[in-house]
Amino acid sequence: MKRQLLAGVFLVAFLLSAPASEAPPQLKPFGRGSWQDVLRAHAGRPTIVHFWGVTCGPCKVELPLLGEFMKDHPSIDVVTISADLVPNLSAATQSMLEKSGLSSAENWIFSDGFVERLRFEVDPSWQGDIPRTMLISREGTITTIEGSAEITDLEKWSDQQPAATR
Amino acid sequence: MIELSDKGRKARRRGKLLATLAFFLWQTAAYGQMNHQHASEAACDEPILRCASKVTPAFGPDGTLWLVWIAGGQISVASSKDRGHSFSAPVLVTKERLNLDWGPDARPKIVVDRTGGIALAFSIFRDKAFNGQVLYTRSADGGQSFSELRPITPSSESQRFEALALDADGSVFAAWLDKRNRVPAQQRGQKYEGAGLFFASSNDGGATYSESRLAQDNTCECCRLGLAFAGPGRPVIVFRNIFEGGVRDHAIVTFANPATPGEVHRVSQDDWQIAACPHHGPSLSISTAGTYHVTWYTNGTVRKGLFYARSQDGGRTFSDPLPIGQSDRSPSRPYVLAGPHGTAIVWKEFDGEQTTVNLMTSHDDGVTWSKAKAVAKTADTSDHPLLVSDGQRVFLSWMTKADGYHIQPIEDEP
Numbered sequence: 189m190k191r192q193l194l195a196g197v198f199l200v201a202f203l204l205s206a207p208a209s210e211a212p213p214q215l216k217p218f219g220r221g222s223w224q225d226v227l228r229a230h231a232g233r234p235t236i237v238h239f240w241g242v243t244c245g246p247c248k249v250e251l252p253l254l255g256e257f258m259k260d261h262p263s264i265d266v267v268t269i270s271a272d273l274v275p276n277l278s279a280a281t282q283s284m285l286e287k288s289g290l291s292s293a294e295n296w297i298f299s300d301g302f303v304e305r306l307r308f309e310v311d312p313s314w315q316g317d318i319p320r321t322m323l324i325s326r327e328g329t330i331t332t333i334e335g336s337a338e339i340t341d342l343e344k345w346s347d348q349q350p351a352a353t354r
Numbered sequence: 355m356i357e358l359s360d361k362g363r364k365a366r367r368r369g370k371l372l373a374t375l376a377f378f379l380w381q382t383a384a385y386g387q388m389n390h391q392h393a394s395e396a397a398c399d400e401p402i403l404r405c406a407s408k409v410t411p412a413f414g415p416d417g418t419l420w421l422v423w424i425a426g427g428q429i430s431v432a433s434s435k436d437r438g439h440s441f442s443a444p445v446l447v448t449k450e451r452l453n454l455d456w457g458p459d460a461r462p463k464i465v466v467d468r469t470g471g472i473a474l475a476f477s478i479f480r481d482k483a484f485n486g487q488v489l490y491t492r493s494a495d496g497g498q499s500f501s502e503l504r505p506i507t508p509s510s511e512s513q514r515f516e517a518l519a520l521d522a523d524g525s526v527f528a529a530w531l532d533k534r535n536r537v538p539a540q541q542r543g544q545k546y547e548g549a550g551l552f553f554a555s556s557n558d559g560g561a562t563y564s565e566s567r568l569a570q571d572n573t574c575e576c577c578r579l580g581l582a583f584a585g586p587g588r589p590v591i592v593f594r595n596i597f598e599g600g601v602r603d604h605a606i607v608t609f610a611n612p613a614t615p616g617e618v619h620r621v622s623q624d625d626w627q628i629a630a631c632p633h634h635g636p637s638l639s640i641s642t643a644g645t646y647h648v649t650w651y652t653n654g655t656v657r658k659g660l661f662y663a664r665s666q667d668g669g670r671t672f673s674d675p676l677p678i679g680q681s682d683r684s685p686s687r688p689y690v691l692a693g694p695h696g697t698a699i700v701w702k703e704f705d706g707e708q709t710t711v712n713l714m715t716s717h718d719d720g721v722t723w724s725k726a727k728a729v730a731k732t733a734d735t736s737d738h739p740l741l742v743s744d745g746q747r748v749f750l751s752w753m754t755k756a757d758g759y760h761i762q763p764i765e766d767e768p
Contacts, residue, residue, distance in 0.1 A: 242484060246630055280484075301394045301396070301734070301755060304702075305704070305706070308706055312682065312683075315684070315686055316458060316632075317653070334628055334653065335627075335629040335630035
């Protein structure tokens with residue numbers, strides 16, 4: 189019995205060391221169908237979805253501002269989606285989210301090499317330019333801001349959103 | 355039926371628990387691995403053509419097709435004497451895996467000169483902040499070996515999106531986007547937008563490059579360049595510029611000679627005001643009649659989508675932009691080539707499941723165009739479609755994850 193348990197422990201330890209640990213658990217893999225998951229999970233709540241990437245210059249400027257915005261607006265759900273197409277990005281992405289005060293946001297990372305399909309599911313007219321922000325009202329109305337969003341515009345939109353109930 | 359004792363039941367329950375736990379963990383690990391593979395643009399992770407995510411073609415003067423590609427974190431080169439039916443054993447240009455620039459508009463560049471010398475350039479990320487560096491190398495022995503990789507400029511500021519082209523006298527012209535003017539501007543308390551369009555040339559077949567010089571500052575920092583020659587010693591670059599008010603529309607510059615950039619002209623007024631990285635650069639080809647052909651992507655207030663325009667006055671003025679592709683199929687990555695028997699444009703379209711490469715051709719130097727026709731398709735991710743000519747025919751060169759590398763002649767298309 190002891191031998192059986194020991195073998196089990198070794199097996200568990202071996203499996204834990206497998207590549208599953210490659211991506212930090214905080215980043216959710218964004219694959220086929222994830223966009224609908226995001227929309228379903230936040231239905232009825234005002235939500236800001238921010239597409240960005242670590243290799244995008246304007247994104248680096250905007251991200252900390254979004255972190256500040258999230259802190260000041262707890263009634264708005266903030267979702268970030270890293271849409272960069274560079275391999276092995278999890279650590280850099282996580283680090284930049286942490287530095288920007290966004291580690292507690294709902295953070296996703298593109299995890300399907302067929303990015304054309306991922307983008308098509310989000311918005312067929314989106315060709316991959318980042319940053320890109322989608323403001324989703326309680327009623328599900330989506331307003332898209334291409335390029336860097338002005339925080340004042342986010343605030344204006346947020347003020348128009350009736351308070352949500354959890 | 356055999357009754358189990360309490361001890362036996364407990365042991366079995368424990369065994370089941372372990373098995374369930376192990377299965378769960380195995381699934382998680384398998385998902386992690388699967389997810390890792392799905393996240394990749396490449397079919398596999400070795401430095402072979404089948405695993406490539408980006409492939410760039412060039413024909414040599416003897417009709418040999420040369421390919422340079424990114425696969426398995428390395429840069430490799432191979433050649434084909436039978437127009438892509440079979441390839442030589444690949445030669446590694448890099449000695450180790452590098453943090454290559456995988457950006458959507460990045461790819462290794464290749465030119466093959468009259469003597470069979472091969473000049474290459476590509477970008478890497480030099481640090482954790484994703485600052486880029488353009489490296490170059492050369493083969494003087496017909497692609498059997500490549501010289502030590504060298505930076506194209508000693509500047510330690512970020513450089514990306516290099517372009518290479520062969521001049522009529524055999525010299526190599528290089529252009530790239532370079533952030534070196536950012537720090538001095540910031541030190542002066544000024545805001546610095548975008549990157550500088552820098553250039554250099556090599557008179558020894560790409561063994562060494564001249565000091566780099568600025569053609570235009572504050573251009574968009576994240577799109578591929580279009581580079582062609584208007585005549586001997588007269589390179590032309592089309593690029594996404596940053597015009598007044600942060601408008602990222604296209605501009606073109608024709609050089610008086612390889613060291614002297616001319617005036618910058620606007621290709622079109624699309625009015626795409628955006629502080630973002632479009633990752634979607636233009637393409638340029640110049641016909642033997644001297645007509646400039648440009649294709650580009652915009653999402654401006656004036657127009658949205660892919661467009662084509664031509665210039666018959668050396669890039670000073672352009673025709674009205676002609677829309678390319680079906681707007682509801684996400685048309686992308688337009689590429690134009692003025693070939694020996696006409697001009698061709700290819701681009702990608704996506705219907706939610708499949709990507710097609712579409713082609714349209716012109717036999718009057720871009721005045722009128724054929725209807726678009728799908729010439730290739732794939733059901734997974736793919737590289738940009740490129741056109742390449744051996745001086746007699748034009749070929750579509752396209753790397754796909756699911757179906758591998760394609761090279762197909764298009765001269766029989768309408």
